[in-house]
Amino acid sequence: MRMQWLVAKYVRDLRRRETQNVGVILYTEKGAFSRFLGQRDAKIDGRYTRWTRSLDTYKAFVDLWQRTSTTVPSASGLLAEYPPRSDDSYFLEEGGERLVSTEAADPESVLDDLYALLVEQPAPETLSVAHLAETVLNRLSLGPELKRKVKFNVAGDEILFDYRYDNGAPNLMQRVSLSLGDDRSWSNVYAASLTFEKAESHEMLASLGKRPQRIALIKLREEDENLAKQLKMLEHHTDLVVDVGVESEATQRLSSALHLAQPDP
Amino acid sequence: MPTDSGFYQVDTWGPFVGEGVSGAKYCTLSGVAKVCDTPGDYVVANEFICARVGLALGLPVPPGVIAQTTDGKAAYVSLRFGKLTERPPHVMPADLVADHPRVAAGIVLFDSLILNTDRNAGNLAYSRAGNLPVNIFDHSHALLGPAKGDGPERVQLMQDQPGFATCLTKHVVERSHFEGWLVRIEGLADELCHDIVDQAHAGGALPLADDIQAAKALLINRKKKLRALLDGAIAGGTFQGIKPAAPKGTP
Numbered sequence: 001m002r003m004q005w006l007v008a009k010y011v012r013d014l015r016r017r018e019t020q021n022v023g024v025i026l027y028t029e030k031g032a033f034s035r036f037l038g039q040r041d042a043k044i045d046g047r048y049t050r051w052t053r054s055l056d057t058y059k060a061f062v063d064l065w066q067r068t069s070t071t072v073p074s075a076s077g078l079l080a081e082y083p084p085r086s087d088d089s090y091f092l093e094e095g096g097e098r099l100v101s102t103e104a105a106d107p108e109s110v111l112d113d114l115y116a117l118l119v120e121q122p123a124p125e126t127l128s129v130a131h132l133a134e135t136v137l138n139r140l141s142l143g144p145e146l147k148r149k150v151k152f153n154v155a156g157d158e159i160l161f162d163y164r165y166d167n168g169a170p171n172l173m174q175r176v177s178l179s180l181g182d183d184r185s186w187s188n189v190y191a192a193s194l195t196f197e198k199a200e201s202h203e204m205l206a207s208l209g210k211r212p213q214r215i216a217l218i219k220l221r222e223e224d225e226n227l228a229k230q231l232k233m234l235e236h237h238t239d240l241v242v243d244v245g246v247e248s249e250a251t252q253r254l255s256s257a258l259h260l261a262q263p264d265p
Numbered sequence: 266m267p268t269d270s271g272f273y274q275v276d277t278w279g280p281f282v283g284e285g286v287s288g289a290k291y292c293t294l295s296g297v298a299k300v301c302d303t304p305g306d307y308v309v310a311n312e313f314i315c316a317r318v319g320l321a322l323g324l325p326v327p328p329g330v331i332a333q334t335t336d337g338k339a340a341y342v343s344l345r346f347g348k349l350t351e352r353p354p355h356v357m358p359a360d361l362v363a364d365h366p367r368v369a370a371g372i373v374l375f376d377s378l379i380l381n382t383d384r385n386a387g388n389l390a391y392s393r394a395g396n397l398p399v400n401i402f403d404h405s406h407a408l409l410g411p412a413k414g415d416g417p418e419r420v421q422l423m424q425d426q427p428g429f430a431t432c433l434t435k436h437v438v439e440r441s442h443f444e445g446w447l448v449r450i451e452g453l454a455d456e457l458c459h460d461i462v463d464q465a466h467a468g469g470a471l472p473l474a475d476d477i478q479a480a481k482a483l484l485i486n487r488k489k490k491l492r493a494l495l496d497g498a499i500a501g502g503t504f505q506g507i508k509p510a511a512p513k514g515t516p
Contacts, residue, residue: 054348060395064354089351
């Protein structure tokens with residue numbers, strides 16, 4: 001899969017022309033993903049953007065780029081739509097391109113890495129569910145028994161789980177991103193529910209030997225009218241839903257579910 | 266709801282003027298200047314006349330004046346807008362029309378009046394998320410056009426053209442939003458149009474009599490024709506969001 005990114009830059013003083021990276025827009029075959037400084041649950045939080053001269057102008061640029069990136073199909077297209085103007089305090093610049101295997105291509109993880117590399121070491125609340133899930137699983141020290149990106153063939157369909165860990169019985173875990181308050185979270189919930197449902201099929205149970213424990217790893221966003229419904233649907237199709245956004249609690253809950261000795265606090 | 270408050274910001278405050286009782290103070294504001302590089306360039310005249318007409322109609326055009334450079338050239342200097350003088354991003358036309366449908370209709374009519382064929386997302390300002398108010402700017406290629414000496418011919422060729430092809434046009438959905446603006450435009454006094462063009466001449470931005478005459482004729486003729494041009498454009502489907510009225514006598 002080909003991934004391209006743009007870097008959003010800020011020039012506080014147009015005479016000095018010193019730039020600061022303030023965001024990343026990542027284009028993948030799965031769509032555009034972006035993250036900007038001070039963004040919490042898709043909103044700009046003024047408490048974390050004291051470096052701006054005008055918070056309103058920053059919000060206006062971020063809104064324009066994020067909304068347009070969902071309709072303009074490529075990084076070069078977005079750059080052509082909004083080429084840098086000599087007196088712009090905010091502008092986009094070509095970042096780079098990466099070719100990754102389809103299996104390794106989790107856009108949110110790549111975005112996390114790029115954001116940490118180019119913009120800032122992110123606070124936990126800005127990290128993707130992929131990043132947070134890895135942190136929690138690393139704390140559990142599951143060793144080589146933890147398998148990543150596990151595929152199964154069920155009635156001609158290939159289904160993929162993010163993690164498998166066997167400890168007496170198989171545990172199948174799927175990361176489900178609920179970070180966006182739009183249709184994309186619903187798509188993630190539907191896709192995960194279908195995958196978990198298939199894990200109950202006879203063919204799958206035969207391949208595993210035992211009924212698997214099905215675990216959804218999520219990161220909660222700020223509550224809205226859809227979040228409760230999405231959680232309910234996930235709970236219906238799984239044995240356990242764990243919020244990896246709260247690291248210590250998630251570690252405890254997963255540890256119990258996987259029948260492990262309690263990890264160090 | 267965005268307001269104009271804070272859109273122009275004082276750079277430096279000076280001492281009190283010291284006369285009268287209103288507490289007036291000296292101050293400086295940033296500006297953006299366009300200069301007539303060679304005599305007869307239309308850029309300054311176009312900017313000045315269009316801005317004055319726009320302001321007279323009540324549209325959000327940054328105020329400006331004709332100034333002289335140190336080497337005696339005419340320049341048009343408009344106030345630099347933007348929160349803390351940071352330039353706003355490109356506009357999302359659909360947002361502007363949805364949030365300010367009446368202002369959008371006024372901009373579309375104004376562009377037709379001044380023969381501005383280049384209204385795009387880069388010469389409009391507005392942001393819903395950033396709470397940035399509407400501003401319209403960059404009219405240097407309108408009116409007499411970009412090519413020095415071709416003004417009278419351009420006016421002759423284009424004065425009956427509809428000129429409604431802007432980035433806002435397809436988003437406008439209500440014919441009624443034009444009505445108030447049509448009244449304002451039709452109400453522009455011929456004398457005012459003459460005065461504005463004469464001020465550009467007096468500022469050194471429009472030296473030639475043919476150009477002066479063409480600019481005056483354009484404004485005076487088009488303000489009278491605009492209603493008919495608009496109705497024709499609506500009937501012809503230029504405004505995709507407005508349903509053309511049924512012909513008279515249709516049940």
